[in-house]
Amino acid sequence: MNFEFDNNLQTFREEVRDFVSTNLPPDIAWRVQHNGYLGLHEERLAWAKILSKRGWSVPHWPVEHGGTNWSAMYHHVFNEECMKAHAPKPSVQGPYLVAPAIIAVGTEEQKDLFLPAIRGGDHLWCQGFSEPNAGSDLASLRTTATLEGDHYVVNGQKVWTSGAHHADWGFFLVRTSKEERKQQGLTFLLIDMRSPGVTVRPVITIDGEHHTNECFLENVHVPVDNLLGKPGHGWTYAKTLLGHERAASAEIYWSRKWLEAIKQIASQEMLGELPVIANPVHRHKLARLELELRALEYSVLRVLSNEKTNVAHAAINSSLKVRGSELMQRITDVGIEVLGPRALRYFEPGLALHELPDADTWPDYILGKTAAQLALRAATVFGGAREIQKNIIAKTAFGL
């Protein structure tokens, strides 16, 4: 066991810090800092374009497609510094979900067609997996795709297609045949979101924002060239894709940023004669969050540095997701606790600086705090529901 940090890491950290402070537009940083959790699709894309000029937009890809070949600790430092400076979190669907699948099983034409646009921050992607009757039980999905000559005809409905209202492309899991096991008849299609027959309808969430959608597909023609991999193999690709970013679901960078902000707020907000952070009850709640996050940060580092373990990877991945999502909920909850009743004002998404109310009564650090707490009630649902994750742990770590 060797815990010595690489000396070059500090130099790299400074390099990233310098790049971000020079190149991150201040208005984007302000919007990110005062945002809740989701949204900001245009900002994400803008930042991806800036990063791509430096060759940093898809650092985790293979080098031949534009990756950086960084070690785990370099990725970690890069993510930390970007998050601290309020850079937008990268969009997940394109660079982190569909691109690795295209790299793994896509044709050369598909790689040439799709990867540069993802890398360059030109295309946004959405994910068409879940359906009204198929969430955790994804394999029950019913959207069909029938092969007619040189194209598939797709009919069905997807839900929780986040970002579909801005997306250029979507990756969809559809049923192409009825087999003995429902997973076997599923196929992975790449669909141009401007195709005739694709209708995106907003689903507004309780934070008042439009992050996600229903997506209706009515006789949508999808060229056979947009089939990813082999027909009937979609389930395998989907499972691999969803398990890809082992440590990302822990969301440690977002949680660390949020917790640091909450600590600052708790030092400024008063409870009687003392700042909230000096009150023993709040102090210990915050300390407890600090402990959980400190532990989780190292859990992520253990995965990033490929710690050898007898414990099933699936169990560790699921642990990171359960703990990470619950911790986000606890952090955002304490986040509004330290604000007191001022947390109750509704702020419309996309408020500009000059539109803010009087700063003495409504300090701008209030913005986004309640929206995040409301939106993240779903953190233990999306990305693999908590109860399913616990089933996975029971099965893979205990053989049950």
Next chain:
Amino acid sequence: MDFNLSEEQRLLRDGAQRYFREQHSFLQYRELIREDQQPDDKHWLSFAELGWHALPVQEQFGGLGFGLVDVAILMEEVGRSLVVDPYLSSTVLCTRLLERAGSLLLREQVLPSVIEGKTVLALAFAEPGKRYETTPETIARHANGSYELHGKKTLVLGGPQADMLLVTAMLDGELALFSVDASAAGVARHDYLLIDRSGCSDVEFQNTVVDKEALVAVGSVATELLDEALDRATIAVSAQILGVMEAALEATGDHVKSRIAFNAPLGKLQAVQHLLAEAFIEVQESRSILYRGLAEFDASARSRRLAASAAKAYIGPSAKQVCGICVQLHGGYGITDEYLVGHCYRKVVLLEKLFGDTFHHTERVASLAFPVVSPS
């Protein structure tokens, strides 16, 4: 950043697991702690043979000069096997104090004997009604070129077995550390057991005379010495707790596969599966914060304090939750003397309170990790 054990560390761990499996199984341990059993130093001497008393001691005194990571590896196994011998208090805590301070003569006399398993050390610093405060009321007075100690100590871990006591006292208004022969005149020891049946003592110093050599450290040297050693002990006990948790969880995983209720193994019930999953997550996170404690221990005094307190503040309650789940899943058997998990639960109830409880360390984390606020 490499979390994998080196070859040497693997040998240490495997060797410890083998020894404990063969010589300190659950049944052997229960025999050991029976009310009518006489204390026996068989394991203590075996530890010497295995080089474990030498492990953390500097090579100049005959030790192996291993680091805190290696101590943690061994302590995890000490926890897993429910060892009651005072390895942590004597070999980890007290030898650390002695090897860094005190006269060369004292160290050259005592440490080799400790390494051979012939001298047991204990630290007398806690005092009645003072919880985890380290500033004593016990005083040391100058007396004709010697010192006279006067005061009361409590919760001296390993007191009954100790040959030598390391004692904190105020000397001329400053913290001081003395080495005292446990059988010296004026040392009144009252022995008792803690809830895990480990030995403990209250010690009263009634004008106990010790010579000049006995002063190990004084003033800021003593304060730093004690702080550092207690932080190490805090990490070590956190590693021990981790081992106990793992033992309990492993036994419980086996139990729910074999225990039949309503025509099926308990493990088929989703409620049971989810409790095990939650326990699993706690063990993972506990290990992570222990590793973080080890990684950040040496950077600075502040980093060390935060590293130790964060580990303990997290792992203590985590273990109580995990072992609580394990007892729950054993049904009635979980609380009996015959089953391992009840012993694990009791052990972590005890260990959570050693070297600072959760409240103490959580407060310390807050003071170290939060923005400093000046009074308005």
